[in-house]
Amino acid sequence: MPRETPGSARPGWRPSLKDVATLAGVSVMTVSNVVRGAPNVSAATRERVLDVIERVGYVPNSSARNLRAGRSGVVSFAIPAIDNSYFAELARLMMDEAAALGRTVLIEQTKGDRELERRALTGYGPTPTDGLVFFPQALDGAQVSQYAAGRPLVLLGDRGGQGPGDVVTVDNEGGAREAVAHLLATGRRRVAAVGDPRGPGTENSHRRLAGYRAALRQAGLPFDAGLVPAVASYTRAQGEAAAGALLDGGQPPDAVFAFNDMLAVGAVHAALSRGLRVPEDVAVAGFDGTDEARYCNPPLTTVAPDKRGIAREAMRMLGDRITRGDETPYRTVRMGHQLLVRRSTVGR
Amino acid sequence: MPRETPGSARPGWRPSLKDVATLAGVSVMTVSNVVRGAPNVSAATRERVLDVIERVGYVPNSSARNLRAGRSGVVSFAIPAIDNSYFAELARLMMDEAAALGRTVLIEQTKGDRELERRALTGYGPTPTDGLVFFPQALDGAQVSQYAAGRPLVLLGDRGGQGPGDVVTVDNEGGAREAVAHLLATGRRRVAAVGDPRGPGTENSHRRLAGYRAALRQAGLPFDAGLVPAVASYTRAQGEAAAGALLDGGQPPDAVFAFNDMLAVGAVHAALSRGLRVPEDVAVAGFDGTDEARYCNPPLTTVAPDKRGIAREAMRMLGDRITRGDETPYRTVRMGHQLLVRRSTVGR
DNA sequence: CAAGCCAAGTTTAACGTTACACACTCGGGC
DNA sequence: GCCCGAGTGTGTAACGTTAAACTTGGCTTG
Numbered sequence: 001m002p003r004e005t006p007g008s009a010r011p012g013w014r015p016s017l018k019d020v021a022t023l024a025g026v027s028v029m030t031v032s033n034v035v036r037g038a039p040n041v042s043a044a045t046r047e048r049v050l051d052v053i054e055r056v057g058y059v060p061n062s063s064a065r066n067l068r069a070g071r072s073g074v075v076s077f078a079i080p081a082i083d084n085s086y087f088a089e090l091a092r093l094m095m096d097e098a099a100a101l102g103r104t105v106l107i108e109q110t111k112g113d114r115e116l117e118r119r120a121l122t123g124y125g126p127t128p129t130d131g132l133v134f135f136p137q138a139l140d141g142a143q144v145s146q147y148a149a150g151r152p153l154v155l156l157g158d159r160g161g162q163g164p165g166d167v168v169t170v171d172n173e174g175g176a177r178e179a180v181a182h183l184l185a186t187g188r189r190r191v192a193a194v195g196d197p198r199g200p201g202t203e204n205s206h207r208r209l210a211g212y213r214a215a216l217r218q219a220g221l222p223f224d225a226g227l228v229p230a231v232a233s234y235t236r237a238q239g240e241a242a243a244g245a246l247l248d249g250g251q252p253p254d255a256v257f258a259f260n261d262m263l264a265v266g267a268v269h270a271a272l273s274r275g276l277r278v279p280e281d282v283a284v285a286g287f288d289g290t291d292e293a294r295y296c297n298p299p300l301t302t303v304a305p306d307k308r309g310i311a312r313e314a315m316r317m318l319g320d321r322i323t324r325g326d327e328t329p330y331r332t333v334r335m336g337h338q339l340l341v342r343r344s345t346v347g348r
Numbered sequence: 349m350p351r352e353t354p355g356s357a358r359p360g361w362r363p364s365l366k367d368v369a370t371l372a373g374v375s376v377m378t379v380s381n382v383v384r385g386a387p388n389v390s391a392a393t394r395e396r397v398l399d400v401i402e403r404v405g406y407v408p409n410s411s412a413r414n415l416r417a418g419r420s421g422v423v424s425f426a427i428p429a430i431d432n433s434y435f436a437e438l439a440r441l442m443m444d445e446a447a448a449l450g451r452t453v454l455i456e457q458t459k460g461d462r463e464l465e466r467r468a469l470t471g472y473g474p475t476p477t478d479g480l481v482f483f484p485q486a487l488d489g490a491q492v493s494q495y496a497a498g499r500p501l502v503l504l505g506d507r508g509g510q511g512p513g514d515v516v517t518v519d520n521e522g523g524a525r526e527a528v529a530h531l532l533a534t535g536r537r538r539v540a541a542v543g544d545p546r547g548p549g550t551e552n553s554h555r556r557l558a559g560y561r562a563a564l565r566q567a568g569l570p571f572d573a574g575l576v577p578a579v580a581s582y583t584r585a586q587g588e589a590a591a592g593a594l595l596d597g598g599q600p601p602d603a604v605f606a607f608n609d610m611l612a613v614g615a616v617h618a619a620l621s622r623g624l625r626v627p628e629d630v631a632v633a634g635f636d637g638t639d640e641a642r643y644c645n646p647p648l649t650t651v652a653p654d655k656r657g658i659a660r661e662a663m664r665m666l667g668d669r670i671t672r673g674d675e676t677p678y679r680t681v682r683m684g685h686q687l688l689v690r691r692s693t694v695g696r
Numbered sequence: 697c698a699a700g701c702c703a704a705g706t707t708t709a710a711c712g713t714t715a716c717a718c719a720c721t722c723g724g725g726c
Numbered sequence: 727g728c729c730c731g732a733g734t735g736t737g738t739a740a741c742g743t744t745a746a747a748c749t750t751g752g753c754t755t756g
Binding site: 697698699700701702703704705706707708709710711712713714715716717718719720721722723724725726 | 727728729730731732734735737738739740741742743744745746748750751753755
């Protein structure tokens with residue numbers, strides 16, 4: 001299916017408006033009008049131009065368009081890792097919501113790296129983006145604020161008070177408290193918390209840890225630092241390692257609350273591979289409400305944020321900032337969550 | 349952290365080279381030279397310019413750069429769904445490999461939709477891309493060839509003979525055959541194949557089905573269409589439904605070979621939730637070698653393609669087409685795979 | 697000491713697109 | 727017969743960046 005080429009046909013060559021115009025015997029503007037569906041083009045002319053476009057395989061050059069328009073219609077979704085089921089599902093929803101608003105999503109992996117997070121925030125990089133939805137991990141509020149500097153920004157995850165952008169979050173502390181309270185209600189007394197990322201870490205982790213402590217307090221149980229191991233990342237492997245170490249210890253827990261579903265899946269695996277029964281010997285609960293947790297064996301009890309709601313609100317707020325150049329004070333939206341009780345904590 | 353703004357400070361305003369130049373008292377080209385690290389700038393001048401850049405928060409406009417350069421450094425990775433663990437893992441690797449080559453990856457979800465696949469191929473859309481790595485699902489070779497028309501293209505997955513672009517694949521038929529042969533070798537006699545997407549579907553599925561049939565043939569077993577249900581998508585839910593229906597039938601299988609890990613996870617879930625034991629009552633094997641399969645309970649036997657190799661080769665070949673305008677005949681690279689035997693087929 | 701050369705800049709002209717202002721040609725109303 | 731407006735279409739300038747050609751002045755070199 002060879003394409004016609006008015007000029008020299010260099011390898012990567014693509015026809016421009018000008019080429020189409022020449023071939024169709026009209027001006028560049030008329031072709032542009034046809035392409036954009038603008039008025040003031042007769043049916044006959046339109047037909048002729050469309051023929052040529054079809055014939056030479058013209059596709060508008062989005063770089064030129066973006067330059068002209070001053071915006072690209074692309075928003076970045078900056079997350080630690082796309083192969084974390086929660087982020088994969090969230091990414092899918094973000095793309096859906098963005099598409100509904102006529103935007104495209106560019107996924108950027110920050111891997112919890114300061115420099116990569118900085119780059120995502122500043123908008124450095126080969127793709128022009130109009131703003132971003134950002135899940136911070138390495139950077140604190142002040143740094144985020146400094147680097148983003150005026151770019152439309154929506155932050156995912158808890159923030160104490162005013163953030164450097166709009167915030168969409170769930171009640172991390174409440175969700176964690178409910179999950180742990182549920183574990184305690186089923187008679188567990190040594191509940192481990194897996195996911196504390198020592199040091200600054202994400203605000204989310206701190207909230208979930210706070211929820212854990214609150215649940216213990218309400219039940220009149222002491223906080224035991226020995227039941228709260230550090231993890232290097234929120235992966236299945238780290239969950240297995242951390243839970244495994246606890247289970248191999250002198251005073252193993254009778255329940256594990258993992259700060260996300262990846263860790264929880266790892267914890268379940270650690271228990272089962274040691275011949276322990278879940279939930280009889282050790283109950284496991286997670287956070288994220290991923291599909292993976294649902295299909296885990298046993299199915300995983302988990303705190304499920306309203307992911308679609310998060311995606312919808314994030315894209316809506318970001319869109320407002322972009323199109324309206326919205327200068328109103330930053331808002332925080334807290335989406336709902338649900339404790340999905342499954343067999344990993346209550347058995348059959 | 350307010351930024352200095354020479355002109356009027358409209359909401360979405362960002363400083364350009366010109367603004368920096370004015371403020372620094374040099375020409376635009378000098379600023380450009382500083383930014384790009386080009387020579388012929390004195391240390392003093394460089395210093396002064398960098399100061400201003402820092403002060404006003406200048407970030408290069410990539411639309412203008414891309415327009416000027418005629419390419420964007422962005423490649424698209426078009427897949428059916430990012431929340432399929434295999435694609436999520438592959439996406440991560442693609443991004444890593446691309447970054448090593450100085451490129452960025454834009455993930456596009458086609459959802460097995462003809463129109464979305466067409467858009468990905470033509471490069472329509474707000475983001476300029478230099479080419480794409482494409483996992484076809486709805487479109488056949490001729491259509492792919494027509495729509496891509498000269499764009500650098502790497503196809504993922506089996507193709508009979510010459511494709512409309514470079515091809516990176518694994519031995520789907522061989523992998524499937526090995527997996528099924530393994531099931532048969534453990535004494536299974538009624539092996540179901542879950543994943544046949546009736547109609548055209550992906551070439552991969554057909555190859556895996558061919559491998560399944562080949563293994564049966566080698567073992568002298570008849571092909572039973574009743575053991576090969578259709579699925580609507582390669583998801584956990586479809587795997588559960590398809591396997592569930594088989595297990596609830598009059599002549600349930602004693603093993604299930606699922607065409608990907610998502611389906612396999614669903615199949616395991618279907619079996620366990622019916623009180624069946626895996627692998628004692630029904631063995632389950634998958635395809636993809638995802639991390640999720642490894643952490644499944646019981647851990648899932650799966651055919652693991654060399655995903656990193658796939659990502660590396662795909663990006664390398666695509667890069668060659670882009671930078672060298674490579675016009676050599678299309679090549680096909682077949683990456684290795686490994687049958688990872690785990691407890692879902694052999695027990696303890 | 698003229699010729700040449702180098703470093704440190706500047707000027708110019710694109711890349712492809714589109715907003716805006718302008719031009720032309722018909723019919724029809726007065 | 728002249729003007730007006732609607733319907734079509736064209737020309738110009740600008741978006742921000744950079745390759746390439748050009749300028750300037752100081753310094754080496756034969």
